Amino acid sequence: MSASVTEAATANSQLDPSAGKITVKAAEGQGTMKAGRWDSEQQKVVITEVPIPEPEEGQFLIKIASASLCHSDIMAIEQNTKSTLGHEGAGYVEKMHSSVENKGYKVGDIVGFLYIRGCCFQCEGCQIHNIHCETGKQLLQGFVADGFFAEYAIVDEFNCIHLPENVDVNTAAPIFCAGITAFHAVDSSELKEGDWLAVVGAGGLGQIATQIGKAMGYKVVALDINDATLEVTKKQGADAVFNSRTNKNYVEELKKLTNGGAKAACVFSNADQAYTGAFQILRLGGVCMVIGLPHNPLSVSSMDLALGKYKIKSESTSIPQRMKKAVDFLAKHNIKPEVERRKLKDLNDMVVAMREGKATKRMLVNF
Numbered sequence: 001m002s003a004s005v006t007e008a009a010t011a012n013s014q015l016d017p018s019a020g021k022i023t024v025k026a027a028e029g030q031g032t033m034k035a036g037r038w039d040s041e042q043q044k045v046v047i048t049e050v051p052i053p054e055p056e057e058g059q060f061l062i063k064i065a066s067a068s069l070c071h072s073d074i075m076a077i078e079q080n081t082k083s084t085l086g087h088e089g090a091g092y093v094e095k096m097h098s099s100v101e102n103k104g105y106k107v108g109d110i111v112g113f114l115y116i117r118g119c120c121f122q123c124e125g126c127q128i129h130n131i132h133c134e135t136g137k138q139l140l141q142g143f144v145a146d147g148f149f150a151e152y153a154i155v156d157e158f159n160c161i162h163l164p165e166n167v168d169v170n171t172a173a174p175i176f177c178a179g180i181t182a183f184h185a186v187d188s189s190e191l192k193e194g195d196w197l198a199v200v201g202a203g204g205l206g207q208i209a210t211q212i213g214k215a216m217g218y219k220v221v222a223l224d225i226n227d228a229t230l231e232v233t234k235k236q237g238a239d240a241v242f243n244s245r246t247n248k249n250y251v252e253e254l255k256k257l258t259n260g261g262a263k264a265a266c267v268f269s270n271a272d273q274a275y276t277g278a279f280q281i282l283r284l285g286g287v288c289m290v291i292g293l294p295h296n297p298l299s300v301s302s303m304d305l306a307l308g309k310y311k312i313k314s315e316s317t318s319i320p321q322r323m324k325k326a327v328d329f330l331a332k333h334n335i336k337p338e339v340e341r342r343k344l345k346d347l348n349d350m351v352v353a354m355r356e357g358k359a360t361k362r363m364l365v366n367f
Contacts, residue, residue, distance in 0.1 A: 035084045035150035036347040036365075038077050045085065045348035053146070053154045061095040062111065062155050066173040067148040068339065068364040069350050070204075071270065075293070077351065084147030085347070087115035090163065090172035091153075091367075100157040110169050112176045112327065114159040114320055115148070148173070149347055151367055159320050164331035174204060174337035174362040175330060177317050182208040182268070183326035184315040185289045186216065189264035193217035198254075198262035199238070200278050201269030201292055202229040204362040207338050208330075209266055210236045215333040221254060221262060223277070224269075228360045232338055244277055251280050261286060270294045282310045290314040339364045 032049045039046045055061045068088040076085065090112040093105055105111070146154055163169055182205045191197060197213045199206045202224035213220040214237040222233040225245040234241050240257055242250040255261050261283030267274055270292040276299070278288050288310055290298070304310060329335075338361040342350060350363040 033151035034344060035147070036086070036344055037082060037084050037147075037149075038351075040082055045351055047345060047347070048084075050084070050150070052152050055095055055097045055154055057097055057099045058157050059097050060093050060100065060105070060111075060155050060157060060160065062089070062091045062113070062153050063094040064089055064148055064151060064153055064367050065091040065110075065169040066171060066364055066366055067150075068173040068178075068337075068362050069347075069354055069359075070174075070177050071354065072177070072293075074351070074354055077355075084150050085351075086147040086149035088173045088175075088177045089113060089115075089148030089153060090169045090176065092169070093160075094152065096157075103157050105157070105160065105162075110163045111155075111160045112163050112167075112169075112172055113155045113161070114176060114180075114317060114323060115146075116156070116159055116320070149344065149365060161320075161323055161327055164327065166334065167327075167331050170366055171336065171339050171341070171364065173364055174208070174339065175327060176323075178205045178362060179208050179330055179335075179337060180323060180326040181205060181291060181315065181317045182266075183212055183329060184318055184322065185209060185266045185268075185291050186212045186218075187326075188313060188315050189266060189289055190287050191216070191218055191264050194219065195263040196221060196258040196261075196283075198223060198265040198278070198281055199233065200224075200265055200267040200274050201271075202226065202233045202241070203268065203359070204337060205268040205291065206266075207232055207236060207361075208335065209268065210238050211333070211335040212329070214238075215329075215335060219258075221258065223250070223254075223274075223281075226357070226360070232360065244273075251277070254281050255283075258283070260284070263287070264289065266291060268292050272296055272299075275299075279304070279310060284309060286310045288312050291316075337362045337364075341366055 033052045035048050035050050036045050037048050067086045073085050093109045197218040197220050199209050199222045202222045210233045220238045221240045222238045223242050223244050224230050230241040244250050264287040265278040266289040267278050268291050272294050340361045340363050344365050353359045
């Protein structure tokens with residue numbers, strides 16, 4: 001785009017202190033849309049009118065059906081961004097640039113999509129964690145500029161996927177970060193049928209991971225400090241749950257239950273203690289999957305690693321080319337995020353609830 005949604009809003013906005021809202025002059029011929037943006041001066045989400053963006057080469061304009069809140073959005077808030085929030089979304093192809101008219105999509109198609117912008121990850125010089133090209137360096141800029149808590153959003157064609165027929169677009173948004181990440185985490189845990197998987201952190205990702213683990217034939221034990229979220233995983237089929245705050249003997253009890261410890265632990269919490277506890281519940285040679293992002297560096301014993309007591313791996317939403325396997329698995333096994341459906345006007349309340357640790361399900365906005 002010649003100007004991002006953020007740039008356009010900054011250029012055209014007029015702040016009304018009494019209303020606590022930003023009003024934006026409509027882009028010529030495009031009109032405006034509602035968007036939920038974090039205002040660092042007011043320290044809250046404001047519902048804003050911003051210009052509807054125009055797709056450029058390689059892009060679709062998406063009419064958003066659902067967008068959901070992720071802990072990564074809270075991390076963006078902590079950086080005092082003034083951008084539209086949200087990177088989990090699903091919706092309909094509203095408009096497409098002429099360059100993508102023969103890419104297997106048409107206007108009206110129901111799609112989900114990743115939030116990466118600016119790089120296709122397909123050139124020979126590109127590595128997942130070591131981006132060399134200039135367009136790749138724009139990833140974070142695009143991520144910040146074009147959030148999905150808006151009526152419309154620009155999405156790169158290579159990030160899109162047709163939603164399977166049994167996936168409801170109105171609740172599908174969490175799949176496209178939480179769901180895919182949880183699948184990659186469990187799928188990379190080096191488990192075989194009947195092994196014990198520990199889900200550390202029973203929030204949105206942990207709840208999806210519980211369902212994935214059971215669908216793959218694993219025994220699942222969920223750990224959290226919130227009884228409400230643990231109850232959700234129990235209803236989803238978790239073989240055991242432990243509150244690591246109120247049960248001081250949970251390590252010993254878990255090891256007895258699992259005959260020596262879990263074969264793998266997927267840590268979805270961002271708490272330092274969650275990682276400390278995860279290493280304690282692993283059996284000899286177990287795998288710790290690093291997914292949650294704590295503020296402090298992990299404290300790991302190099303001696304334990306050298307002796308093979310455990311090994312450490314990590315996963316993420318990853319690249320578009322890995323998306324289909326995850327989405328197809330979730331659809332095949334009818335694995336759905338536990339969601340609480342809200343309206344855009346509730347976005348600030350959703351942020352407050354997540355920051356205070358009161359959310360028990362994935363909070364989702366329908367448009």
